[in-house]
Amino acid sequence: MFMLAPPLLALPFPSIDPVLIELGPFAIRWYALAYIGGLLFGWWMAKRLCARPALWGGRSPIQPEEFDDAVVWIAVGVILGGRIGYVLFYNLPFYTANPWEALTLWHGGMAFHGGFLGSILAMYLFCRRRGLPFVSMLDIAASVVPVGLFLGRLANFVNGELWGRPTDVAWAFVFPHGGPEPRHPSQLYEAGLEGLAIFIILQIVIRAGALARPGTVAGMFVFLYGCARIFVEFFREPDAQLGYLLGGWLTMGMLLSLPMLAVGSWLVWRARRRPALAASAT
Template sequence: MFPIVLPQLALTFPNLDPILFQIGPIAIRWYSLSYIVGIVLGWLYAKSIVRNNRLWGGQSPITDIDMDDFMLWATIGTVLGGRFGYVFFYDFAGFMADPVSIFQIWQGGMSFHGGFLGVTIAMILFARARKIPVWSLFDVIATVVPIGLGLGRVANFINGELWGRVSDAPWAMAFPTGGPQPRHPSQLYEAALEGALLLAVLFIAVYSFKALHRPRLATGIFVGGYGIARTIVEFFREPDAHLGYLFGDWFTMGMLLSLPMVLIGLVLILSARKVEYLAPETDHA
């Protein structure tokens, strides 16, 4: 039985312009801005973590300069992985029919799972090049990634895309591209769970429970936490029209890609072991 939906009770979508401002042919979009701000804030947060030897129980194995240099690697890995992940996971046939649209990133269409794979490859290559413990780099990046995730989902909401399923919840709203029926603002659910909540959990784990003393722990919390959060939201999010439901009338591609993350996260958490980093050098009189 379908829920009774009362469109007249739906909240009004704010209908913000996806373009923040435009100077001639150059348009700055909320979507692009969310990536830029997320990367910059994540970089600053990561630098504060690697500077704090107390969090490591000794000398941090990563330097400020490492974080500065990795910013470019992270940007390339995130953007390329996110875009090509969306192409292959969500609309391969559509993009093959119009290959030029693959490069029109400003139109939206980024996959977290693809971006996750892209930045993971970038981290492995960078860590090997700099002789950095790869799990330590994973842990730092995992701690700051929810900043970008949260901002990205807010940008999805402003764009009026990736809206939720039809709902009679009092906070449901009718999106311009979602028809007249009110829907869950699932983008904001994701911003809250994958962004704010996961960021807070990782902050507490790192600053109060010394997660960086145990390589893989922060990474496991992030990977498993994201998988759980995304799986929950998928029950409220409308699946992509060209994919629909994979099994029955409830299982989605988002769930298929997220459930393995829960298992991987659990394995990482259980396998994390405490290590002793070198004590920071001190000057002697």
């Protein structure tokens, strides 16, 4: 009996230049366009949700023009939080020795969990200043975040960064800076799970009336993202400067995602125990 050897071939990595347009010292990168595209599409879609009373069981507690003003706060929270989170969680010794490098956003280095916390803080401050319901604002933002995650992970793939662990699966890629081994395209796994799958699930529950119970959509997003990220971390190569934690299997991405399971579950449980918006208004 003959045994089949593992496949020796890998898919060719697409030669897409990470820089779309370069004008002298200025460069427009796909990664930056992913952030911009995610914010613009999320802004447009969130306003549509605010303008559809039927999804809320009555008048939306946040009007489209109010969300217009919130977008700037959210964008600042995402960028500052994402950068600070990367500095603190993923490469603190380097930035402690080179503090000015923390300002060089064009060199890369953003952390989702930091951007997530930064955007929540920004929305809280905005809602407190305007007297708007914070939890409903979270629901609106959570419903569109997967779009940005989808575009961002595709940009990670184009950049040839955040690649997966070595594998012999038929759809493996040899990444330009990932060594000679074929690797999981973990960026595409994340785009499919954190982006596309969660987006579809949230749109289904929104149309089933989830926005009428504040906290349901936000809780589902937080819980589902935590599950998706922990799952993909089993295929994603840990950051070189961190490696594996606690016995050689836990990663920083897993560690930061574990609390999301508890927080997301609590938000959904809390939302289900409270009356719906229409019932509250009567």
